[in-house]
Amino acid sequence: MGRQRFSASCRSLVxxxxxxxxxxxxxxxxxxxxxxxxxxxxxxxxxxxxGSFFVGGEKVEQTKGELGDLGPGGHITVNQMYVxxxxxxxxxxxxxxxxxxxxxxxxxSWETTPDxxxxxxxxxxxxxxxxxxxxxxxxxxxxxxxxxxxxxxAGSVTPANLPRWLRFxxxxxxxxxxxxxxxxxxxxxxxxxxAALDELAKQGVPDVSFGGLPTPNPTFKALSDLATQLxxxxxxxxxxxxxxxLEAALLNPAAAKALVLVEPGRCPDxxxxxxxxxxxxxxxxxxxxxxxxxxxxxxxxxxxxxSFESCQTLIGRIKEAGGHAEMLSPxxxxxxxxxxxxxxxxxxxxxxxxxxxxxEERVTKRGNK
Amino acid sequence: MGRQRFSASCRSLVxxxxxxxxxxxxxxxxxxxxxxxxxxxxxxxxxxxxGSFFVGGEKVEQTKGELGDLGPGGHITVNQMYVxxxxxxxxxxxxxxxxxxxxxxxxxSWETTPDxxxxxxxxxxxxxxxxxxxxxxxxxxxxxxxxxxxxxxAGSVTPANLPRWLRFxxxxxxxxxxxxxxxxxxxxxxxxxxAALDELAKQGVPDVSFGGLPTPNPTFKALSDLATQLxxxxxxxxxxxxxxxLEAALLNPAAAKALVLVEPGRCPDxxxxxxxxxxxxxxxxxxxxxxxxxxxxxxxxxxxxxSFESCQTLIGRIKEAGGHAEMLSPxxxxxxxxxxxxxxxxxxxxxxxxxxxxxEERVTKRGNK
Numbered sequence: 001m002g003r004q005r006f007s008a009s010c011r012s013l014v015x016x017x018x019x020x021x022x023x024x025x026x027x028x029x030x031x032x033x034x035x036x037x038x039x040x041x042x043x044x045x046x047x048x049x050x051g052s053f054f055v056g057g058e059k060v061e062q063t064k065g066e067l068g069d070l071g072p073g074g075h076i077t078v079n080q081m082y083v084x085x086x087x088x089x090x091x092x093x094x095x096x097x098x099x100x101x102x103x104x105x106x107x108x109s110w111e112t113t114p115d116x117x118x119x120x121x122x123x124x125x126x127x128x129x130x131x132x133x134x135x136x137x138x139x140x141x142x143x144x145x146x147x148x149x150x151x152x153x154a155g156s157v158t159p160a161n162l163p164r165w166l167r168f169x170x171x172x173x174x175x176x177x178x179x180x181x182x183x184x185x186x187x188x189x190x191x192x193x194x195a196a197l198d199e200l201a202k203q204g205v206p207d208v209s210f211g212g213l214p215t216p217n218p219t220f221k222a223l224s225d226l227a228t229q230l231x232x233x234x235x236x237x238x239x240x241x242x243x244x245x246l247e248a249a250l251l252n253p254a255a256a257k258a259l260v261l262v263e264p265g266r267c268p269d270x271x272x273x274x275x276x277x278x279x280x281x282x283x284x285x286x287x288x289x290x291x292x293x294x295x296x297x298x299x300x301x302x303x304x305x306x307s308f309e310s311c312q313t314l315i316g317r318i319k320e321a322g323g324h325a326e327m328l329s330p331x332x333x334x335x336x337x338x339x340x341x342x343x344x345x346x347x348x349x350x351x352x353x354x355x356x357x358x359x360e361e362r363v364t365k366r367g368n369k
Numbered sequence: 370m371g372r373q374r375f376s377a378s379c380r381s382l383v384x385x386x387x388x389x390x391x392x393x394x395x396x397x398x399x400x401x402x403x404x405x406x407x408x409x410x411x412x413x414x415x416x417x418x419x420g421s422f423f424v425g426g427e428k429v430e431q432t433k434g435e436l437g438d439l440g441p442g443g444h445i446t447v448n449q450m451y452v453x454x455x456x457x458x459x460x461x462x463x464x465x466x467x468x469x470x471x472x473x474x475x476x477x478s479w480e481t482t483p484d485x486x487x488x489x490x491x492x493x494x495x496x497x498x499x500x501x502x503x504x505x506x507x508x509x510x511x512x513x514x515x516x517x518x519x520x521x522x523a524g525s526v527t528p529a530n531l532p533r534w535l536r537f538x539x540x541x542x543x544x545x546x547x548x549x550x551x552x553x554x555x556x557x558x559x560x561x562x563x564a565a566l567d568e569l570a571k572q573g574v575p576d577v578s579f580g581g582l583p584t585p586n587p588t589f590k591a592l593s594d595l596a597t598q599l600x601x602x603x604x605x606x607x608x609x610x611x612x613x614x615l616e617a618a619l620l621n622p623a624a625a626k627a628l629v630l631v632e633p634g635r636c637p638d639x640x641x642x643x644x645x646x647x648x649x650x651x652x653x654x655x656x657x658x659x660x661x662x663x664x665x666x667x668x669x670x671x672x673x674x675x676s677f678e679s680c681q682t683l684i685g686r687i688k689e690a691g692g693h694a695e696m697l698s699p700x701x702x703x704x705x706x707x708x709x710x711x712x713x714x715x716x717x718x719x720x721x722x723x724x725x726x727x728x729e730e731r732v733t734k735r736g737n738k
Contacts, residue, residue: 036598038422044458045416049409050491051481054571059539067536070579071545071667074538080571082477089413106510108451112420122419141475141509143574146534149518153531162522165515167436169443170428176440202423202449205512210439229405298440 037116037196045122046089052141054080055134055229056222065154066147079214081222082107082141086121087130095257095363096130096230098223102239103265104167104207106140107133109238113344114199120343123352129359132226132233136241137218138208148212163212167204170197176296177340178289178304187291189337191345200341209240216247223248227255234359236260239340242307243268249282250275258283258363260355263340265301267311273321280323283362285355286311289338289345290331304340324362328354406485406565414491415458423449423511424503424598425591434523435516448583450591451476451510455490456499464626464732465499465599467592471608472634473536473576475509476502478607482713483568489712492721498728501595501602505610506587507577517581532581536573539566545665546709547658547673556660558706560714569710578609585616592617596624603728605629608709611676612637618651619644627652627732629724632709634670636680642690649692652731654724655680658707658714659700673709693731697723 057080063073084107088094099121101109110133111119124131135142151157168176171183179194180186186194209217223244227233232255235245242264249256259282261267267286271279292305301307311327318325330338330351338345345351426449432442453476457463468490470478479502480488493500504511520526537545540552548563549555555563578586592613596602601624604614611633618625628651630636636655640648661674670676680696687694699707699720707714714720 038418038420040418040456045419047414047416049407050414051407051488052477053407053481053485054568057567057571059567059570062536062538067538068533068576068579070533070535070669071537071541074540075570076536076538076573077567077570082571084480087409108421108510111453112422116422119420135510141477141504141574146536146575149531150534152521152528153533155528159521159524159528162518164437164439164522165519166439167431167445167515168440169431169436169445171443172440198426198428198446199423201428201444201446202426202451204445205510206515207437210437300439 038112039116039118041118045126047086047125048089048091049087050085052082052084054082055226056080056137056218060145062147065156066150068146068150078143078145079137079218080142081134081137081219081226083132083134083226085130085132086125088125088128091125091128091130094128094130095359096132096233097124097359098132098134098226098230098233098235100134100219100223100235100237100241100244101136102241103209104204106135106203106205108140108203109341110343113193113348114196114203115193116196117193118349120348120352123349124356127356130230132230134219134222134226136209137222138213139205144208144212163208164210165206165208166210167206170201172297173197173200175294176298178291178294179339181294187337189290190339191289191337191347192339192341193344193346200344217244219244220247221251224251224255228252230255232257234258234260234363236262237264238262238343240265246279250278253278253281256282258285258359260359261286261311262342263288263304264307264311266307267314269310269313271314271317276317276321279325280318280321282323284315284318284323284325285328285358285362286315286325287328287342287351287355289340289342290336291339328358330354407481408485408487410487414495416455416494417458417460418456419454421451421453423451424595425449425506425587429514431516434525435519437515437519447512447514448506448587449511450503450506450588450595452501452503452595454499454501455494457494457497460494460497460499463497463499464728465501465602466493466728467501467503467595467599467602467604469503469588469592469604469606469610469613470505471610472578473573475504475572475574477509477572478710479712482562482717483565483572484562485565486562487718489717489721492718493725496725499599501599503588503591503595505578506591507582508574513577513581532577533579534575534577535579536575539570541666542566542569544663545667547660547663548708550663556706558659559708560658560706560716561708561710562713562715569713586613588613589616590620593620593624597621599624601626603627603629603732605631606633607631607712609634615648619647622647622650625651627654627728629728630655630680631711632657632673633676633680635676636683638679638682640683640686645686645690645692648694649687649690651692653684653687653692653694654697654727654731655684655694656697656711656720656724658709658711659705660708697727699723
């Protein structure tokens with residue numbers, strides 16, 4: 001389309017930098033990202049199939065009040081997982097890749113970047129892989145179970161017992177997503193498209209998964225079921241969901257062709273020897289960006305270096321058990337400045353190529369597809 | 370992919386019919402829609418571009434508690450509108466179509482049908498139109514403003530003042546979406562893929578728009594802004610959003626190339642003579658399915674025939690003002706059994722063809738693209 005050109009906008013950042021400092025407490029209208037910021041690839045995308053579907057879900061009965069009081073009580077479905085997919089023409093035989101997003105985000109993480117460049121979803125498809133992008137249970141198009149909030153409204157649930165809704169402020173995103181050490185001050189070598197930071201802010205949605213979901217998180221089983229239905233898939237998680245591929249793989253190891261853990265919030269230290277033995281049968285890649293020592297401003301995880309180290313420990317345990325787990329730290333290869341949102345960084349396709357090369361070597365070449 | 374075949378499943382319905390009647394009050398695990406139910410078209414889909422972006426949004430400052438208590442207070446963006454798009458190769462010059470979903474639903478409405486057939490989003494693209502599918506502000510990947518719920522949790526908002534979250538029960542969907550007069554009893558001529566009704570149930574998400582959004586609904590302006598950025602578009606709404614194209618068109622009539630109102634909850638009777646004069650400059654098509662006399666079981670709209678009649682009245686006013694507004698009632702053409710979810714009915718592409726033909730005549734042939 002004529003209005004979509006290779007012209008990343010640099011307007012948004014200026015607006016943010018000024019407004020955050022000058023008019024706190026007010027509501028500020030934001031310019032929409034103009035369609036003209038969206039970049040059109042040089043060659044068409046040829047898809048054998050695309051669309052969406054759901055995995056999982058449970059039927060529950062709720063009262064009139066729990067359903068919002070506009071109709072009678074009855075049954076609804078909760079805990080289902082929405083999945084959008086694209087299958088490239090000629091890509092049937094290649095291993096599918098499932099990409100799961102992090103906290104306060106949705107599957108949008110993997111789509112068009114904040115500055116209008118191609119996301120990993122399309123790039124992996126163009127490299128021949130069917131790609132499946134879910135919204136975690138409880139968020140986005142997967143919905144959530146609203147009953148407890150309507151119950152609080154009606155007085156039958158104590159408000160203090162409501163689950164919290166989490167969102168990260170722009171001020172927290174700067175150090176926590178490692179755009180820069182503090183708001184308005186990007187790292188000189190930052191790979192994040194800082195001018196489009198307001199577009200990242202729009203990707204935020206309320207996240208009820210800190211106390212408002214069943215245990216274990218239904219997304220674990222949904223991911224495992226999806227991989228099973230696909231007759232095997234590479235499971236890729238990010239941040240909050242960075243460890244989800246491990247949990248899904250433990251439910252059905254045969255369906256997990258490989259695991260890619262992108263900037264996991266933590267790598268679990270609680271796995272038994274038996275679980276480690278299972279994980280040692282699956283190729284695992286952990287990916288971490290740069291500037292991990294930056295203080296996050298969040299008490300529960302003072303720095304991402306701690307997350308990195310927890311994954312190094314897990315990698316060590318898996319290797320001791322004879323497995324193939326490894327760390328990809330682009331900074332160690334001279335690629336500096338990658339942020340927590342590495343799939344949206346300016347060099348996102350360079351990082352994708354490193355992951356694709358690993359999948360080629362660890363999965364495709366071994367006939368494990 | 371080998372696992373995606375033309376084999377619509379008939380298993381889900383049986384499960385629902387039995388479980389609703391036999392084990393009320395229990396939680397019932399649902400089988401996922403198997404990937405094998407997804408149908409693969411005979412020819413590839415060739416896209417010049419695809420991806421997603423946001424329209425609108427406001428920056429607001431919130432407290433630590435309002436943001437979920439895991440970090441300090443600060444600014445977030447709310448009231449933005451997520452939009453996914455596909456542009457067909459060679460379709461740049463054709464008028465774009467924006468498809469907006471109804472209450473308790475998301476943009477998923479227009480994607481793959483519950484029984485795995487092609488949705489209107491892909492079909493309109495295959496017919497040459499760029500297609501843009503938003504999630505309404507407050508739902509799905511557009512997120513919502515969570516502050517008031519966290520405030521209630523902290524005790525600073527009275528629970529009775531919380532906005533309600535609406536979902537429709539399966540029992541309400543049967544008559545309200547006109548699948549059949551009561552649960553488990555489809556109309557003999559129903560066009561809805563009844564065997565896949567549980568997959569429609571999974572499309573439901575909590576809807577805060579009945580009292581929990583700013584006034585006017587931010588989606589009106591976001592739709593108008595989107596149409597403006599597109600240099601003109603056909604705006605299509607459904608059910609709750611059936612009247613949204615009218616509201617968006619009144620904000621910028623020049624950008625509204627045509628309006629398609631699919632099963633509007635109501636057509637407004639409050640427009641001034643000046644507003645009607647403006648709407649008379651835009652081609653308008655209203656689409657209604659069959660069995661409109663079915664009692665819905667919802668007090669605020671006892672039957673869809675009342676909605677139909679409100680639109681006949683609006684059409685009359687616009688025609689009196691010299692405009693081109695018309696009703697498409699497939700039943701009047703001998704096409705019987707269409708439901709409220711007409712874009713998902715078994716004959717959904719037949720209905721789409723009627724709308725595409727109207728767009729061709731009212732927009733394309735008149736050079737108004």
